[in-house]
Amino acid sequence: MPRRPGARARIEPAKLPTVWLTRDRPPEVLADKLRSGRWERTAHGIYTATGVPEELPFEARQRRALANIAGTHRRLTGAHWFSHASAAMVWGIPVLSVPTTTHVLAPSRAGNTRTASLSSHTGRLEDADLTEVAGVPVTTLARTVADCLATLSPASGLVIADGALHRGLAMADLEAAVHARTARNGSARARAVLEIADDGSESPGESVTRFVLLRDGLPVPSTQIEVTTRLGTFWSDLGWEEWMLLMEYDGRLKYMSQGDLISEKRRHDALVETGRRVLRVTGDDVRGLTRRVVPFLPASVQRSIRPRRLLRG
Incomplete structure (x- = not known):
């Protein structure tokens, strides 16, 4: 990839x-x-x-x-x-x-x-x-x-x-x-x-986000997903391209100015306009993350979710 x-x-x-x-x-x-x-x-x-x-x-x-x-x-x-x-x-x-x-x-x-x-x-x-x-x-x-x-x-x-x-x-x-x-x-x-380590994770927050999803039994997400938009090419932190679902991890220091916020809002809108759904995640969201994601997955995938035992603890 x-x-x-x-x-x-x-x-x-x-x-x-x-x-x-x-x-x-x-x-x-x-x-x-x-x-x-x-x-x-x-x-x-x-x-x-x-x-x-x-x-x-x-x-x-x-x-x-x-x-x-x-x-x-x-x-x-x-x-x-x-x-x-x-x-x-x-x-x-x-x-x-x-x-x-x-x-x-x-x-x-x-x-x-x-x-x-x-x-x-x-x-x-x-x-x-x-x-x-x-x-x-x-x-x-x-x-x-x-x-x-x-x-x-x-x-x-x-x-x-x-x-x-x-x-x-x-x-x-x-x-x-x-x-x-x-x-x-x-x-x-x-x-x-x-088995779940990935060189595409660019921050501890992204790694923890992916870990929680995999620990709870969700399918393995891809990292650094390339998306072509009207504003150019962006790379989303992780997600499942086959279901048009992207996830973006927002660290506390990511937006240092009003300009950063505006740029990210334009980027977010451009991603959504491609028909993809974008879930934003912060450190405070990780605990209940799986519950947020599951409704966006196909019913057949939801029924197959099984926690990964060795990743617990």
Whole structure:
């Protein structure tokens, strides 16, 4: 299927914040920085500059999580690689929720101090699964996504898988990484989510929208549907072309000006004028999304809907 020109994103690793450890400054200096609000503590013994006033809550959580990664890397003395959702963040892959702990993979716990903010994973490591990104050791992108698919909720795993595929991870590489986990905890769920991963999803919101529909048993929608209108060619986020039904995910930051609103209204009208029905979705709509969509599907399809068991939970 053709993709919207320029739609493919690229890997842009995160820029890790500058951090200071307790050992870097005298106690009175640390106290002054914290008291003045110039620094904040992100984990025990790890400090970073306080965020800017316009920083959104999700952005603040991401910044603190990345600061913990940078600080943890400096603190650990044994061999280690950041993994799971922590590695996904280093790779610059969108996450549905910021991990509350820093995930580290190591051959053993020797030299790696346990803390409440650290999730340690041990086991056999293959050189082919290890690399370095943004100046810190991490699992490869395929291994990172496979670990996330096996350990996160299906929706969270799909957001990461879609994001990585959209940024150029080859499906064959991801399939190999997932199947290498056969017989390990979460392997069945990882394979189930892998089956619905799609490189056409351009945002976490689009991935979650598609996930809810598939979890509830609806037919697999296409992504990036090309539609020719009187205003030119547009690509709808997802939908079912055979039933002339399109879905558009609207993020909170999508319309930054009155001009954006007017342009989107003209685009919407042009899509509808082609005879298609267009359902708009926001984050607040996801919970009851399936009930909105089902009436637009043929009766025979409605009767065949069966929830996908492995995608629940």
